Amino acid sequence: MRAFLEVADIFRAAGPAYRAAHAGQLSLDQLKVMSAIELCRTLALGGHVEACEDCGHWQIAYNSCLNRHFPRCQGAAARAWLAEREADLLPIGYFHVVFTLPAEVADIAFQNMATVYGLLFQAAYETMMTIAADPKHLAHASASLPCSTPGVRR
Numbered sequence: 024m025r026a027f028l029e030v031a032d033i034f035r036a037a038g039p040a041y042r043a044a045h046a047g048q049l050s051l052d053q054l055k056v057m058s059a060i061e062l063c064r065t066l067a068l069g070g071h072v073e074a075c076e077d078c079g080h081w082q083i084a085y086n087s088c089l090n091r092h093f094p095r096c097q098g099a100a101a102r103a104w105l106a107e108r109e110a111d112l113l114p115i116g117y118f119h120v121v122f123t124l125p126a127e128v129a130d131i132a133f134q135n136m137a138t139v140y141g142l143l144f145q146a147a148y149e150t151m152m153t154i155a156a157d158p159k160h161l162a163h164a165s166a167s168l169p170c171s172t173p174g175v176r177r
Contacts, residue, residue, distance in 0.1 A: 029095060034061045056092045063088035063096060122147040 064085040074081035087096045132139040154160045
C-alpha cells in the first residue's frame, strides 16, 4: 500500500466540495483536468493485466489519464524533455526572461496573433538591447545578443 499522498488523492477527497464552493468560477478546462486526475488509475479508465513471463505472477493495473497537468502521469516525460533541451544548451550561464501582455490585451492578441505577438517580440528585443547596452546591467553580454531577430528591423 502507498504511504504517500498524491494530487489525485487530494482531488478525490476535496474536489467535489471545491467545485461546489467555486461553482461558476472554474473554466471547463479546469474542470476537465480535475476530473481526469480524479479518475486516473481507477477502474473508470479501464485497466490491463501485467504478467511476469518468468514466474507467472500477474496483477491488474489501471490505466493512466495521461493528462499533461498531472505530475504522476507526465513527470517522467517532462524530465526526459527537459534533459533533451538541456543537451542542446551551450555550457554557459543563461537568463530566463518573461515578457507578458496585460490581461486587457489578451482578447486582442487572440484575434490578431501575428500583429500583437510581432509587436511584443519587437518590444522585447528592443528592451533587451537597451538593457544590454547599459554598462550597469549587461554591457559585457551585449555581444552575445543577436544582431537581428526575424521580423525585427534595427
